[in-house]
Amino acid sequence: xxxxxxxxxxxxxxxxxxxxxxxxxxxxxxxxxxxxxxxxxxxxxxxxxxxxxxxxxxxxxxxxxxxxxxxxxxxxxxxxxxxxxxxxxxxxxxxxxxxxxxxxxxxxxxxxxxxxxxxxxxxxxxxxxxxxxxxxxxxxxxxxxxxxxxxxxxxxxxxxxxxxxxxxxxxxxxxxxxxxxxxxxxxxxxxxxxxxxxxxxxxxxxxxxxxxxxxxxxxxxxxxxxxxxxxxxxxxxxxxxxxxxxxxxxxxxxxxxxxxxxxxxxxxxxxxxxxxxxxxxxxxxxxxxxxxxxxxxxxxxxxxxxxxxxxxxxxxxxxxxxxxxxxxxxxxxxxxxxxxxxxxxxxxxxxxxxxxxxxxxxxxxxxxxxxxxxxxxxxxxxxxxxxxxxxxxxxxxxxxxxxxxxxxxxxxxxxxxxxxxxxxxxxxxxx
Amino acid sequence: xxxxxxxxxxxxxxxxxxxxxxxxxxxxxxxxxxxxxxxxxxxxxxxxxxxxxxxxxxxxxxxxxxxxxxxxxxxxxxxxxxxxxxxxxxxxxxxxxxxxxxxxxxxxxxxxxxxxxxxxxxxxxxxxxxxxxxxxxxxxxxxxxxxxxxxxxxxxxxxxxxxxxxxxxxxxxxxxxxxxxxxxxxxxxxxxxxxxxxxxxxxxxxxxxxxxxxxxxxxxxxxxxxxxxxxxxxxxxxxxxxxxxxxxxxxxxxxxxxxxxxxxxxxxxxxxxxxxxxxxxxxxxxxxxxxxxxxxxxxxxxxxxxxxxxxxxxxxxxxxxxxxxxxxxxxxxxxxxxxxxxxxxxxxxxxxxxxxxxxxxxxxxxxxxxxxxxxxxxxxxxxxxxxxxxxxxxxxxxxxxxxxxxxxxxxxxxxxxxxxxxxxxxxxxxx
Numbered sequence: 097x098x099x100x101x102x103x104x105x106x107x108x109x110x111x112x113x114x115x116x117x118x119x120x121x122x123x124x125x126x127x128x129x130x131x132x133x134x135x136x137x138x139x140x141x142x143x144x145x146x147x148x149x150x151x152x153x154x155x156x157x158x159x160x161x162x163x164x165x166x167x168x169x170x171x172x173x174x175x176x177x178x179x180x181x182x183x184x185x186x187x188x189x190x191x192x193x194x195x196x197x198x199x200x201x202x203x204x205x206x207x208x209x210x211x212x213x214x215x216x217x218x219x220x221x222x223x224x225x226x227x228x229x230x231x232x233x234x235x236x237x238x239x240x241x242x243x244x245x246x247x248x249x250x251x252x253x254x255x256x257x258x259x260x261x262x263x264x265x266x267x268x269x270x271x272x273x274x275x276x277x278x279x280x281x282x283x284x285x286x287x288x289x290x291x292x293x294x295x296x297x298x299x300x301x302x303x304x305x306x307x308x309x310x311x312x313x314x315x316x317x318x319x320x321x322x323x324x325x326x327x328x329x330x331x332x333x334x335x336x337x338x339x340x341x342x343x344x345x346x347x348x349x350x351x352x353x354x355x356x357x358x359x360x361x362x363x364x365x366x367x368x369x370x371x372x373x374x375x376x377x378x379x380x381x382x383x384x385x386x387x388x389x390x391x392x393x394x395x396x397x398x399x400x401x402x403x404x405x406x407x408x409x410x411x412x413x414x415x416x417x418x419x420x421x422x423x424x425x426x427x428x429x430x431x432x433x434x435x436x437x438x439x440x441x442x443x444x445x446x447x448x449x450x451x452x453x454x455x456x457x458x459x460x461x462x463x464x465x466x467x468x469x470x471x472x473x474x475x476x477x478x479x480x481x482x483x484x485x486x487x488x489x490x491x492x493x494x495x496x497x498x499x500x501x502x503x504x505x506x507x508x509x510x511x512x513x514x515x516x517x518x519x520x521x522x523x524x525x526x527x
Numbered sequence: 528x529x530x531x532x533x534x535x536x537x538x539x540x541x542x543x544x545x546x547x548x549x550x551x552x553x554x555x556x557x558x559x560x561x562x563x564x565x566x567x568x569x570x571x572x573x574x575x576x577x578x579x580x581x582x583x584x585x586x587x588x589x590x591x592x593x594x595x596x597x598x599x600x601x602x603x604x605x606x607x608x609x610x611x612x613x614x615x616x617x618x619x620x621x622x623x624x625x626x627x628x629x630x631x632x633x634x635x636x637x638x639x640x641x642x643x644x645x646x647x648x649x650x651x652x653x654x655x656x657x658x659x660x661x662x663x664x665x666x667x668x669x670x671x672x673x674x675x676x677x678x679x680x681x682x683x684x685x686x687x688x689x690x691x692x693x694x695x696x697x698x699x700x701x702x703x704x705x706x707x708x709x710x711x712x713x714x715x716x717x718x719x720x721x722x723x724x725x726x727x728x729x730x731x732x733x734x735x736x737x738x739x740x741x742x743x744x745x746x747x748x749x750x751x752x753x754x755x756x757x758x759x760x761x762x763x764x765x766x767x768x769x770x771x772x773x774x775x776x777x778x779x780x781x782x783x784x785x786x787x788x789x790x791x792x793x794x795x796x797x798x799x800x801x802x803x804x805x806x807x808x809x810x811x812x813x814x815x816x817x818x819x820x821x822x823x824x825x826x827x828x829x830x831x832x833x834x835x836x837x838x839x840x841x842x843x844x845x846x847x848x849x850x851x852x853x854x855x856x857x858x859x860x861x862x863x864x865x866x867x868x869x870x871x872x873x874x875x876x877x878x879x880x881x882x883x884x885x886x887x888x889x890x891x892x893x894x895x896x897x898x899x900x901x902x903x904x905x906x907x908x909x910x911x912x913x914x915x916x917x918x919x920x921x922x923x924x925x926x927x928x929x930x931x932x933x934x935x936x937x938x939x940x941x942x943x944x945x946x947x948x949x950x951x952x953x954x955x956x957x958x
Contacts, residue, residue, distance in 0.1 A: 182933035321759035324904035328752035349949035446921030453946040461918035473755035475916035485906035487892035490877030502613035515884040518780035
């Protein structure tokens, strides 16, 4: 953890270093992934089977390529009732929030008599990647699947690695709840490639979303354009802006809720009170000692954590904008005043009683958010990621007479005579 | 040009071959581009100067890095009046269409007392790539710049190659009209890298859009994630669905208006009348003989063109959906009936008096559209490409009491105890 004082000499350089520390994987996985993608494209199911045998140590022809929908239904039925209710509440609230994202079509006739508009339609099929192992989160499955369902996508195919054939039953329960149509036991870059190109009985999809490791992220990047993808995701981060009226234990837990995900995550506190900064730092140390995920969280906090003391919280906001954080908590009495100054953030958590964890599960907004300063230009996952827009226009003879001559002039100026001719013939101009 | 009959044996395979012929560049430019991008990232302006000297044969320190805004204003003032009026009409109509794309913010409190919403903001800076040479189109500049302006982007930086120092004055005039803030004499992959990372006095931008050759497209693909990009663009295509009541000369010109762009473009006619198909094919041949761009258009038509005769035009529509064309003309009396069956297309041109060229220039909808079957999942360029959405939520103690326990249950099930603790502490649960 580094501690910075915004009024100290050298702060500008130190803060710039913090902003520019991207924490992206330095491993060059691009070449490995390119080979896997090419193999799956060329050999289809045979390549997927070979890669799964090598990387996940099970034979798909023996363990089975797909998980039976009845197995997902059974996993859901077997959930502890409190957990089932929690998942149901999450699904209901996520659905309600995303319903409001459905875009409106437009269709109008303007003053020139031109019919104009845009029509939104869902993609035909979406593929969801769900990680196996430690990061097998049913909440992520809901966050990816429900927007696709709300968009109206007809077919949802999920791929997930089952190392040594083992599968996470909580994920299967969530797949049942979310209405996933197909669950495939395929992981890694080969899972992404199989979704994009198809493999055996797995038909290709149009959009691939979902979190994954560096291989999965690189495969999505390489296949962007063959399919649509949600985004290039990197390590996660949280920024907490808090005054001294917060309980330091609450703030410490908020910072650690990010740090416990992975050693590459980043937690940053901005506060206007040096003594409060001390109190939070001490609370983090105490909580790390008792946290089951403390080993991971400690590495993340020590390597990437930061506490920045600023003269006033208002002065923190331009600094926060430079970080363009994935998650931003504004733990003050009047969060709106600070929120009004925010230009770049994935999701904002307003007030002292809105810990980021609420947004991870049940609040409703999506928890798939732009990381690594990408909130400067990217948005969280939404219904729009599973839809596309077709524009349209229609002219009658009168409207063409009005717009045609300008089109002919521009086409000729650009050296495109067939463009000009397609209009001129209809206008009965002699060209 | 191939001619297919939907009722002939072997049609299914022949049509599938047509769908799967992607016409993408097979040149492997990825390695060259990676080297250029790494060089610009490492050495900044010095790399850009070296690359420009080598590739565009002029020294930026001599010719000047930027074009003076006064030079753009002068180019606009010097336009032939008819052409100036045409450009003005295009800009006005493009702006009016895109104004309707501005997304609405949401902000509401739900039944649980949770404040929820989403807030859209423009990116801080956008970079526009404008090709030099034959494909230097002022219309493309307007189509890229105006949505950014409508979005509210504060800074628009344009890069364009000026081979041997020569610049296209029509493009400068359009830059003035569109309100471009900075015009840089940098092209190719180095232009994209300079926008993404910054170079010398060129500050980095957040989103890069605009057409370009294979090097430019690959640079955008490689830098996706460092910046936002519009899309991966490939060769252009048009599908015309026409009955025998159309003048074959009109339809021939429509097909050639795509073919004249580039030898890789594709023009496909679907018709329900064999004799009409013959008449259009003959008209294409006649027009090719007199077209100034005939040499390019003939190669494209012969290599990639197709005429498909179908029993009824309604039966053409599932085939059109498989092509997911960039441009789709429905040249019939009742285009709406066919349009209702379209799921995948970039832009649709309704009726006999709506040639695609109208959409390229003055109608209003964007002419930057998904190519190569990408209309299955992608949309044309829009105001949204220059904006991003921040979700937000706010809970008070009562709302947290309602949603908190489910969050704790899910966090514990996922093995994330700090998430659970951040909520439990606020609920004064003993964990």
